[in-house]
Each structure stands twice: as C-alpha cells, then as structure tokens.
Amino acid sequence: MADRLSPTSYVVLGTIALRGPSTSYDLKRAVGRSIGYFWHFPHAQLYSEPQRLVELGLLEAETEAEGRRRRTFRLTDAGLAELRAWLAEPTPEHFQMRDIAELKLFFNEVGETRDVVRLAREQVAAHRERIAVYEDMQARYADLDAVAKRMITLRLGLEMEHAALRFWSSLLEEVGPSAVRQVIPDAASGS
Amino acid sequence: MADRLSPTSYVVLGTIALRGPSTSYDLKRAVGRSIGYFWHFPHAQLYSEPQRLVELGLLEAETEAEGRRRRTFRLTDAGLAELRAWLAEPTPEHFQMRDIAELKLFFNEVGETRDVVRLAREQVAAHRERIAVYEDMQARYADLDAVAKRMITLRLGLEMEHAALRFWSSLLEEVGPSAVRQVIPDAASGS
DNA sequence: TCTCATACGGTCCGAAACAGACGGTATGCG
DNA sequence: CGCATACCGTCTGTTTCGGACCGTATGAGA
Numbered sequence: 001m002a003d004r005l006s007p008t009s010y011v012v013l014g015t016i017a018l019r020g021p022s023t024s025y026d027l028k029r030a031v032g033r034s035i036g037y038f039w040h041f042p043h044a045q046l047y048s049e050p051q052r053l054v055e056l057g058l059l060e061a062e063t064e065a066e067g068r069r070r071r072t073f074r075l076t077d078a079g080l081a082e083l084r085a086w087l088a089e090p091t092p093e094h095f096q097m098r099d100i101a102e103l104k105l106f107f108n109e110v111g112e113t114r115d116v117v118r119l120a121r122e123q124v125a126a127h128r129e130r131i132a133v134y135e136d137m138q139a140r141y142a143d144l145d146a147v148a149k150r151m152i153t154l155r156l157g158l159e160m161e162h163a164a165l166r167f168w169s170s171l172l173e174e175v176g177p178s179a180v181r182q183v184i185p186d187a188a189s190g191s
Numbered sequence: 192m193a194d195r196l197s198p199t200s201y202v203v204l205g206t207i208a209l210r211g212p213s214t215s216y217d218l219k220r221a222v223g224r225s226i227g228y229f230w231h232f233p234h235a236q237l238y239s240e241p242q243r244l245v246e247l248g249l250l251e252a253e254t255e256a257e258g259r260r261r262r263t264f265r266l267t268d269a270g271l272a273e274l275r276a277w278l279a280e281p282t283p284e285h286f287q288m289r290d291i292a293e294l295k296l297f298f299n300e301v302g303e304t305r306d307v308v309r310l311a312r313e314q315v316a317a318h319r320e321r322i323a324v325y326e327d328m329q330a331r332y333a334d335l336d337a338v339a340k341r342m343i344t345l346r347l348g349l350e351m352e353h354a355a356l357r358f359w360s361s362l363l364e365e366v367g368p369s370a371v372r373q374v375i376p377d378a379a380s381g382s
Numbered sequence: 383t384c385t386c387a388t389a390c391g392g393t394c395c396g397a398a399a400c401a402g403a404c405g406g407t408a409t410g411c412g
Numbered sequence: 413c414g415c416a417t418a419c420c421g422t423c424t425g426t427t428t429c430g431g432a433c434c435g436t437a438t439g440a441g442a
Contacts (some may be wrong), residue, residue, distance in 0.1 A: 023391085038288045042428075086295070095289060095355075103198060104282060106205070111279060118281075150300075167346065216420055219420090233399075
C-alpha cells in the first residue's frame with residue numbers, strides 16, 4: 001500500500017483509531033499527554049498531516065459549522081487497514097536515543113571532572129522527576145480499563161527511566177568522591 | 192557565545208577534540224563507530240557542518256594538496272572554548288526515544304494479539320543482538336586506556352538495551368501463552 | 383466595567399535535517 | 413583486462429522542525 005507514510009502518519013491514524021473522530025486540536029492534546037512523552041512532535045504537523053492522509057484516502061474530513069473552521073477527521077476503511085497492516089508488519093529500525101546528556105558524557109574527557117559530576121546530578125534529578133510523573137500517571141489510570149492496554153508502554157518508559165537513573169547514580173558514586181576532593185581544596189584552600 | 196549550534200555541531204567539535212585534526216571522511220567513520228550507534232547522522236552533514244563551523248571561527252581548515260580537495264579541520268581556541276562551555280552548562284532537554292516498536296505497542300489494541308507477540312519476539316532478538324555487539328566492543332577495547340573514558344557511554348547503552356530486553360521478554364511471557372492458545376485452535380481446529 | 387491572564391484553536395515560514403542518488407578515483411585481484 | 417570494492421565527496425528535493433504569530437472565548441480580579 002502507500003509507503004509514503006512516516007511515523008507521524010501512524011501516530012495520527014492510531015490516535016484517531018483509539019479515540020474516535022478527532023480534530024487536529026484533539027490530536028495535539030492527546031499526543032501531548034501520551035506519545036509526546038517519549039517522542040516529540042511539533043504541533044504544526046498534527047494540522048498538516050491529517051490533510052495529507054485525507055488526500056491519500058486514509059482519513060475522511062467532516063467540516064462542521066462553516067463559521068469556525070474546525071474539521072473532524074475520521075478513519076476510513078482504507079485507513080484502518082493501513083494501520084493494521086503496519087502493526088502486523090515487521091519493524092526493521094532499531095530505536096534511536098537522542099540524549100544530549102549522553103553526548104556530553106561521551107566527550108567528557110575534554111571538560112572537567114566537575115562537569116561530569118554536575119551532569120550526573122542533573123540527570124539523576126531529571127530521571128527521578130520523570131519517574132514520579134510516570135508513576136503518578138500509572139496510579140491515576142490504574143483502574144480505568146479503557147487505558148489499561150496503553151499503560152503497557154508506560155511500563156517500558158519506566159524501565160528505561162530506571163535504567164538511566166541507575167546508570168547516572170552509579171556514575172555519580174564513582175566519580176563524585178574524587179570530584180569532591182578536587183573541588184574542596186578551592187573552597188577550604190588551607191590544606 | 193554563538194547559540195546557533197546544534198547537537199551535530201558539538202559532535203563535530205567534540206570528535207575533532209578527541210581525535211585531533213580530521214577530514215570529513217574521518218569524522219564520518221569515527222561517528223559511524225561510536226555515536227552513530229545511538230544517534231543517527233546523515234553523513235552529508237559531516238561535510239557541510241565543518242564549513243559552517245569554520246565560518247563561525249570554531250574550526251580552521253587546512254587545504255592540502257590542491258589536486259584532491261581534502262580539507263583537514265582542526266579546533267581553534269574559540270572552538271575548544273565553545274565545546275568546554277557547552278560541557279559545563281546545564282542540559283535542559285530530556286532525552287527522546289524514537290522507537291517504532293514502542294509506537295506500535297502503544298496502538299496494539301487496534302491490531303491482533305499475535306502482532307504484539309511477533310513484535311515482542313523481534314524486539315527481544317534485536318536487543319539481544321545489540322547487546323552482543325556492545326559487549327564485543329567492550330571486550331575489544333577494554334585494555335586500551337585511550338578509549339577507556341569513552342567506554343562509559345557504552346555502559347549506558349548496555350543498561351538501556353538490557354532494560355528494553357527485560358521489558359520485551361516479560362511482555363512475551365505474559366502475552367505469549369494466551370496468544371498461543373488463540374492461535375492453536377486455528378491449526379488444530381477440532382475444539 | 384475594564385482589563386488581564388489563560389486556555390482554546392490554528393496558520394505560516396525560514397532554516398535545518400534528511401535520505402540517498404550520483405560522480406569520480408585508487409587499488410587489488412582473478 | 414575487466415570487475416569489484418573500498419575510498420571520498422557533492423548535490424538535490426523533500427520533510428521536519430521550532431516557534432513566531434494571529435485571532436477568539438472565558439472568567440477572575442481591580
């Protein structure tokens with residue numbers, strides 16, 4: 001079938017499949033509260049992408065009330081078929097992590113030890129916070145059956161966050177003490 | 192200082208800082224063997240980006256032997272300063288995972304259970320393979336002191352891969368049996 | 383009543399990023 | 413001699429991306 005479809009296309013198709021007919025604004029919010037956590041989409045795309053999908057016959061647009069230009073998009077049979085075909089087909093690509101912190105760590109030898117310490121501290125805090133957010137979501141929706149199936153990705157997110165947290169914590173423990181030794185003399189210069 | 196710098200810029204600066212003066216081709220190979228594993232860069236950028244950095248005064252180009260248009264780039268003082276400043280400054284952005292598999296999982300209810308099973312199997316295999324590659328690298332370079340500091344990111348990569356592997360494995364265990372039950376009747380239709 | 387802030391709802395555009403086709407040159411090897 | 417395989421790099425047309433910008437409701441407080 002059409003192979004001009006990007007991940008973004010499937011995000012749109014999938015979200016509409018799960019939530020029923022939606023406007024672009026609905027998509028924007030839905031994505032913001034779910035997929036947006038691990039994959040960033042500029043919202044402009046959620047306005048242009050549905051248009052394309054209409055042209056491809058995968059969505060139908062239903063313009064309501066001329067006054068406010070709001071279009072509700074619903075899945076066509078072709079759209080649903082396309083989505084299901086995608087779900088059924090093998091997934092070749094390996095995941096990509098775009099992690100500025102990892103980049104900095106890679107180049108750490110160019111900088112100072114204290115930069116690594118600071119970086120690690122930041123990351124520990126950031127991942128802890130993220131974990132708190134995820135656990136909160138998990139707790140809030142735990143009983144709702146409708147979202148139960150989507151929760152599964154949350155678990156993956158949590159696993160990844162915990163792994164990262166473990167890494168940065170242990171790095172901090174390894175490098176922290178020596179960094180303290182390195183920094184203290186500046187402050188308590190006496191020695 | 193200049194804030195028109197993208198992650199790619201820092202990859203170039205950082206790589207040159209670590210390896211010494213390099214041509215674009217050198218960068219391409221170096222990136223391919225390291226950062227490329229977790230962050231994809233189209234190689235064309237490793238030809239255009241250094242140009243920009245020269246214009247910004249962060250790199251110096253040294254054209255050698257007119258015949259073959261090969262340019263070796265070396266870090267200027269400004270370039271090194273910029274890189275170190277970047278390493279020292281806080282890192283606001285949270286990491287992004289672009290994982291098609293996670294996307295598919297998120298929309299799994301639209302598809303069949305067996306799609307999830309297949310997906311999980313694929314992912315288990317893929318992550319295992321990735322882990323093998325990483326461990327191989329780790330073993331090969333374990334003794335070389337020069338790369339020892341870079342190895343640290345490998346550990347992070349491994350942590351992440353292991354976390355993902357754990358997730359997909361346990362998912363497979365949970366959903367696998369019922370999927371088998373779901374599929375068997377088709378084959379052994381009797382019941 | 384004014385006016386200020388905040389959510390709602392959306393368009394637009396220039397600048398990067400991106401994929402990948404394309405072009406050529408050494409080098410070796412059967 | 414012919415072919416394959418690294419090596420080395422350019423170019424081009426799309427997409428993606430951020431984010432500025434533009435309005436309209438709505439309610440809350442001065």
